[in-house]
Amino acid sequence: MNIIEEIKNLELIIKESKSLPGTSKVMVDKKRSLEIIKEVIANLPSECDEAGMVTRQKEAIIDQADKEAARIRSYADEESSTMREIAKRDAAGIISEAEEKAEKMLQETSIIEAANKRSEEIIIDAQSQSENIITNAQQESNRLLEESEKISIDRRDGADNYAKEVLYALEERISTILGQVRSGLDLLDEPAENVGIEKNS
16 A cells, blocks of 8 residues: 555545534544554655656766767767778879879970979879868868767756656656654654543543
């Protein structure tokens, strides 16, 4: 039997108790009422455990979000490193190819000046392409890192909001229960003359 049912039982005892003539007070079954209150008090720790469980769930969600963010960051770092290596390799290949073409042009043409100029243009163009590849790789790496940070923040915010909602609901339930218990205790704390009247009857 849970706390709510015990409180309802206490409420039923109070409703069914006989009223004292000429007053709004009633004679309450003290023994049964105290048994119910003891049962409510005994079950309160389980309600508190539920709050602790919600907190642990929140911590587990945050931990999972941190792990996921770390995994994404690691992936982004690896991708960035791989892309930079590929970019450097491609750039080196383009420059090497350009140098070979320039050398070949020098060897095949008698117009050395024109060949030198063309070779310089090819090398400059190759260098420009390599710089663009490296820049694009760095931009993609930064985008992946920003995305991983955003995912981590979104998951943390979601975990916080979920925990707040559950804890607010639980706080409201426990406040209601404690109010009902306090009302029951107030009834049991009526002046001793009420108990005397019950015994005489």
